[in-house]
Amino acid sequence: RKEVEQDPGPFNVPEGATVAFNCTYSNSASQSFFWYRQDCRKEPKLLMSVYSSGNEDGRFTAQLNRASQYISLLIRDSKLSDSTTYLCVVNIFGSGNTGKLIFGQGTTLQVKP
Amino acid sequence: GAVVSQHPSRVICKSGTSVKIECRSLDFQATTMFWYRQFPKKSLMLMATSNEGSKATYEQGVEKDKFLINHASLTLSTLTVTSAHPEDSSFYICSASRTPQGAGGYTFGSGTRLTVV
Numbered sequence: 001r002k003e004v005e006q007d008p009g010p011f012n013v014p015e016g017a018t019v020a021f022n023c024t025y026s027n028s029a030s031q032s033f034f035w036y037r038q039d040c041r042k043e044p045k046l047l048m049s050v051y052s053s054g055n056e057d058g059r060f061t062a063q064l065n066r067a068s069q070y071i072s073l074l075i076r077d078s079k080l081s082d083s084t085t086y087l088c089v090v091n092i093f094g095s096g097n098t099g100k101l102i103f104g105q106g107t108t109l110q111v112k113p
Numbered sequence: 114g115a116v117v118s119q120h121p122s123r124v125i126c127k128s129g130t131s132v133k134i135e136c137r138s139l140d141f142q143a144t145t146m147f148w149y150r151q152f153p154k155k156s157l158m159l160m161a162t163s164n165e166g167s168k169a170t171y172e173q174g175v176e177k178d179k180f181l182i183n184h185a186s187l188t189l190s191t192l193t194v195t196s197a198h199p200e201d202s203s204f205y206i207c208s209a210s211r212t213p214q215g216a217g218g219y220t221f222g223s224g225t226r227l228t229v230v
Contacts, residue, residue, distance in 0.1 A: 004156075032215070043206055043221040044157065087156070091215055098145060098164065098213040103157040 001026055004104035006088050012110045017078045021107045023071040023088030030090040031099060033064055035073050037084045038106065044087055047073075078111045085109075115141050117209050119222025126197055126229055134192045134225045136207030142187035143209035147219070148180070151204040163190055164213060197229040 006023045013019050025033075033050040048055065050062040050071055061074040071088055088104035116139040126132050136146060145164050149157040161177075163169040163184035171177045181193040190209075194201055207222040 041204070041224075041226070043224045045221075046218065093214070094162075094170075098162055098170075099210075099215040100147060100159055100162055101208070101215075101219055102159065103149075105156040 002105070003027055003092075003102045004088055004090055006086075006104040006107045008105050008107060010108040010110055012112060013078055014112055015078055015080060017111075018074065018076045019078060019109060020075075021073045021086055021088075021109075023073075023104055025069050025071070025088075025090045025102075027090070027092050027102075028069065030069075030092050032091040033071055034089040034091070034101075035060075035062055035071075036087040036089055036103075038087055039084050044089075044103070047086070075109075078109075080111050080113065083109055083111045115209075115217070115220040117143075117207065117220045117222045119207050119225055121225060122223060123226040124228070126227070128198055128229055129196055131193055131195045132197055132227060134194075134205055134207075134227075136190045136192070136209065136222050138188045138209045138220070141209075141211055141217075141220075143190070143211065144187065145210045145213045145215075146184055146190035147208040147210075148182060148190075148192050149206045149208065151206065151224075157206060160192075194227065197227070199229045202227055202229045 035047040036044040038044040050064045054063045059076045063072045085106040091099045118137045148160045161169045161171045169182040184190040206224040211217040
């Protein structure tokens with residue numbers, strides 16, 4: 001079983017639509033959680049951290065359910081520039097108390113005019 | 114903000130040769146650096162974690178003698194792909210953190226696209 005699982009998509013939505021992505025993780029010792037975006041052939045860039053209380057950043061809302069080991073990202077009023085791959089990422093602490101980021105496969109979003 | 118410079122951005126090498134990739138933190142001291150590999154349409158896979166002055170910790174299935182990692186200073190880590198083969202062709206990305214626990218976040222380099230011919 002993959003440590004972080006996402007539906008790869010692609011999700012094709014019209015501009016202005018609301019779209020939601022889900023992610024599950026298997027390691028209950030995961031400490032912190034993030035959504036990154038990765039444009040084609042580029043490095044990943046942090047979109048937002050995810051907190052248990054839920055958090056919002058403009059059109060983006062992230063939720064974390066530790067009991068279900070489930071993370072979500074909601075995008076409202078989609079823009080063309082939202083077209084990219086969204087990576088669900090967890091930070092797991094291993095030996096020596098060193099954290100390491102584990103990435104999901106990514107979910108591809110294509111917003112169409 | 115924190116900046117990590119990765120060089121070269123792309124490299125083509127002949128099978129059997131070695132390639133060195135550098136990762137530098139430009140405006141902060143990176144106690145911990147990470148090396149990832151990404152195949153097309155796949156996720157970033159962590160290869161190894163290195164703490165400054167210590168030997169790198171490799172993930173299961175990653176050959177430490179093939180992928181040599183050096184983290185001799187707080188601003189520089191290198192990954193050397195030894196005796197490269199076509200199957201080593203991939204996108205390699207480094208990431209740096211101020212602390213082993215990731216305090217302050219993780220900053221990524223822009224990646225190196227390696228093609229072995």
